[in-house]
Each structure stands twice: as structure tokens, then as C-alpha cells.
Amino acid sequence: MPILHPIFVIIFLFLAFGSYWEIFRLQKKQSVFVWIAGILIVIAVGFRLNAGADYPVYKMLFSGFAMYTTYGDVLDKALFRPNTEQIEWIFVLINKLVFDFGFPFYIVTFIMALITVSLKFTAIYKNVAFPTLALLFYFMPIMFFEDSGQMRQGIGIAFCIASFKFIKDRNLSMFLLCMYIALGFHKTSVAFLPAYWLVKIPMNSKRIFWVLVIALLCSPLELYRFGGGLFSSISPDDLSGAYTGYLDDRYYGTEVETGLNDIVKLFFIGILIKYDKKGCENVLWYEYMRNLAVFGLALFYFFRSNEIFAVRLPGAYMFFMTMFCMSNLVYAVREKTRQILYIGFMSYLVAMFFYFGKGNGDRGGFTSDRYTNALW
Template sequence: MVILHPAFTVIFVLLILASFWEVYDQTLEKKKIALWIIGFLLVIFGGLRNYAGADYPIYRTMYYVSFPSIDLSEVWNKMLLKKSTLEIEWGYVLISRIVFFFNAPFYIFTLIASIFTISLRLTSLYKNSIYPVFSTLLFFIPVYFTTDNGHMRQAMGMVMCFVAYQFIKKRNLWYYLLCMYIAFGFHKSTVLFLPAFWLVKIPLNSNKIFYLIIFCVLLSPFHIYNFFSGFLESLSPQDVSNGFTGYVSYEDKASTFMDGLITVYSILLIAFDKQACQKIYYYEYMRNILVVGICCYFIFRDNPVFATRLVGVYTTFSYIVIPNIAASLSDSYKRGIHMFFVCFMIFYYFVFAQYQGNAGSFTPERYKNYLWSN
């Protein structure tokens, strides 16, 4: 039986225990101390990793070899959306160059990237989820490993979309566009999140959500995304992620595995829409974002890269929506939903460890950290 390194296994157990403390506490008090202790561990074990993660070798080579030779005028042109020969997004290159300017080793850069993504993500979860620890548990596997500790550019872009959500709620278009500009500077796929500012205002209810999802399921076999394949391929995260061939090869399995989870999300959205709308502030906004993600998932389903990662900026809002749905229900339903996802995450833990965890060097035999190894 394959397991994740004890460092990650301890975090996983802490998340489960703290989520029970959070969900079963009648005061609905957010467990801020538990969240930030876990956040600190996520930063340390992710940020100081040594040759772990799908893209680690390629990003390390870029940091030491490719980026120092890049003309800063090319970065400037890319930042101003002018013609540029720079293939990697300007935000990621610029931060890399700044850290490298101080002769910092690559693990300092990964630590800074981890602080950036984890702190902003947990802050967003704390602000928007009734149960932020429960939300972090859902995020932990697989997103923490595949993005924050793998596809770092995409993680940095996606977390800026979480920040941008705050300005969707406030209906502040200019700050929203600023966040999206920064997100685009980390990963071009985040441009797909741009319509979210307007999509959240579409009136939906259980019936409309049901028919929308069924319609997208029926569209799935027709591969309508092929009409936009050139544009979508240009946004695909695959432009870097071939560092661990075995790691990436499990995208196909992940897509099949996600079918069941997306179906559960759909059932919860349809069944408990009215209760959540009545009790959760801005639920309609986060719900609409997740519905878009679910619809896009089914449309892209036969393309595992598009289905599991290109629409991830929408589907990751499930980590906010699902705990909030649970919080809006009676104790029996709430605890039932929580228990279901705890059992699911335990199951997912072993599946992930067997495949992506092993290929990505997150298992006891392969994981190294600069705290105890060089």
C-alpha cells in the first residue's frame, strides 16, 4: 500500500480532525488557529520541497538557465500586451528574475511562490467559506500537489482569480480587471475566468441548473470544443508540464475519476439550492461559478487536460460552495455531507498516493525537503 510522506499524511489527518471540530461545533466559530497552523505546514512542506512535483525540474532549469538570459525589454513588452518573443508569462518571469537577482537558490523562489499561493488561497477560503478547514481539506488532494507544488504558474494565476472574486462580490469592475490582469500575467488560461464578473448575475434555480447540466452532458459526445481547439490549445497548461511523464499520463484516469465527484457536486447544487440561497451570503455568485465549471467539465470531458485543468479555475470554487451548502442545512444533513466527503478524501488519498503522489515524488521513499536534505 502506497502512502504519502508522513509530513503530508500528518497534515491530512490534522485537516480531518480539525474539520470535525469545525463542523460539529454548534457556535459556527471559524477555527482560525487550526487553519493557519495547517497553512504554515503547507507552506513549509511545499515551498521547501526538493525535486518534487510534476514541473519541478523544468522550472528549476528555467530559473537558473533560461530566465537570467531573457532581455527585460521582452518582459516589459509582454506586460504591456505588445508583441514579444517571450513564451512564459511575464509575471512569473519577473518574480523569478527578482529573486534570482539576490542570488537566492531555487528553493527560496518555491518558498515565496508557496507563501503567495497558500496565504491568498486560505485567506479567500476563510472569507468565503463557513467551514474554511473543511474547504482546505477538499483542496488538499489533489490541487495542493498538482498546482501549488506542480504547475506553479497556473496555481499563482488561479489564486489571483480567488482574490478577484472579492471584487465580483463588491461589483468593483476595475479592481476585478486588475486582478485578472495579474492572473493573466501568471498563466494565460485564467483569461477563461474573465466572464465570471457577469456570469454570477445570471438568475438560476434548481430546475435551471438541472437542465443546464443535462444539456452539457448531452453535448459532450459532439466534442464542440474542437471548433475552438486552436484557442484552447494555446491556453492549455501542457506547455510546460512534461517534467514527469508518468505524472501527466494520469490526467486521463483523473478525468474518469472526476465524473463521480462532479456528479455529486451537481446533485448537491440542485437538491439544496433554495436552502443555501436563503442562508449563505453571496451564495448565488459562487454557485454560478461552480455551475459554469461543471457545465464546461462535461463539455470538455473527452479531453482530459481541458476537463481536469483548463476549467479548474471554475471547479475549484467547489471548495467554497460544498461546505457552505452543508452549513445551510440541518445538523443531520450537514454531518452526513461532511462524513461523505471525509470518507471520499480518505479514499482519494490512497488513489492519489498510488498514482500521482508516487510519480510526483511525494511518497516516503522519494520526497525530500531542504529542511532535512540537500
């Protein structure tokens, strides 16, 4: 049976040990676990070679950006002026600078990994009581899909997560700056723009339940189709074009398949509803995190009949669901309940480690017989 490369096994075992030590021994966060995990992940992701679903495409584009794109094109894209560039401008700029300085492509992946890991890990450490458990949720399997696969969206999500500081501070100008930078990496970051106001909506367990039920009932109606005209009138052409282009996409414009992902989501939703009051009482800013998580779930169910929208648009919001809310609820509850939640989460993560290894991990080149790294 295919199994992930030893570097990923080491990271998983280290985070599993660290989470247990933080929760049941120290009962407080430890920055050393975050630092060590961050360094290992940056090395594993940043210097990878030919690993990740989108790696061949990104590598092919690397030289293309340098030969067919000018810095003037990048500037036009940054200022939303008419241009022919299809890829977001900050990502193009990083590639072009690395190529012009004569460095290989793995320097691009290293820069991307360094930025995204720094932003995500910093936000997790500051906002989660037991950050090592949150990092374990991130590592298995979000790291492989986002930061080792869809790198542009992964780093766009990282800036959305970093903007949570300014959402809490009610600093609109800095929040919008984060959104502008996030859009410079991936168009889907625009979906996070309402987050600044969503956090202020009063919610409770009953409202969470009904919001999700209504979103699910709306899914077959495909109401999002009526938003194409409105979206094109209030957003730049490349954003509205991407939205309308995916409405009936040949490969991704179909309904999300029912499977393990739905079972996991229902499990998380049950925990979110059951322990909502505990989270609000014991975790600072939990109401903000919960609102963003609920909106992400609502987006998923609302767009369920279109796979690309259901998977891509809730990305940043779902980060708050697993890494922030689930991990903080382990802190919010006490004694036996904490043990039950931890055992349940760890059982899921261990199962996911093997399930991912023999599936997407093998196909993506992350297994022991296929993964290679520029450092060894």
C-alpha cells in the same frame, strides 16, 4: 504500499480534527486552524525539493530565464508587445530576480507557495462558514496538482479566487486588475474573465440540471473548434496561439477518460442540485458561488472531448465547486443531514488520501521514501 510523507499525514490529520471541531463542537470558524494549516503547507510546498510533476521543468527553466531573458523582454511581454518569450511574464520576473540575487530555486517555490496559499486561504476564510473542511478539500488533492505541480496555473487560480471580493463589490476595475495579474502567471486565467457577469444569471435546481445536460450533449460535437478564429481576433497572439495549439494536441487533445473523477462529480452535482435552496437561504453570496461552480462544470462537460481544455479551463471555477459550495452546504443543512454530508465527504477524502499516495503521490515524489525538503 506507498504513503505520503509524514508532513502531509500531519496536515491531513490536523485538518480532519479541525473540521470536526469547527462543525460539531464550536459550530463556527476558527482562524487558528487556518493559520496553522497555512504555515505547514507553505513549508511543505514552498521548500520541497524535486517533488511535483512539473518540478524538473521549472528548475531547468530557472537558470534559462536569467541567461536568455532580459528585463526588457519581460516588459514587452507585460505590455503585450511582440516578443519571443513563451512563459508568462510575472513568473519569469520572479525567477529572474531570485536568480540575479543569487538565491537557489527553492526560494522561487517558496514565494509562489506563500502568495498562492495566502490568497486562497484568505478567500476561503472570508467566504466559507467552515473553512477547515474547505481546506481539507483543497489539500486532498488540489494542493498537489496545482500548487505543488502546475505552479503557474495554481497561482493564476489564486488571483482569480481573490477577485471574488471585487465580484461581490461590483468593482470592475479591481476585478480586471486581478485578471491581468493572473494572466501574468498563466494563460488559462482568461477563462475566468466572464465570472464578473455570470454571477448575476438567475439559477435554480432545474436550470442547473439542464445547463449541465446541454453541455454534455454538446461535447461530442466539438463546437469549441469554431471558436478558434473568434478567439484569435479578440485576444493577444500568445493566448490565441495557446488555444489553437491545443485543439489537436498529440498528448492532451483527446477525450477525458471515464473514471473515478466522473463518479465524484456526479456525487457533487447531486448535492449541489438537492440542497440549492438551502444554500441560497442560509449562506451569504451562495448564489454567486453556485453560478461559478455550475459554469465550471459546464465547461468541463462542454470540453470533455479535449482533455487539456476540460482540465485546465474550468480550474478556477471548480475551486468554487468544492471549496466554497460543498463546504458551505454542510453549514446550510442541519443536524442529521449535516452529519451524513460530513461523513460522506470525509470518507471520500480519506479514500483519496490513500489512493493519491499510491498513485500520483508516489510518482510525484511526495511519499515518505522520496520527499525531501530544504529545511531538513
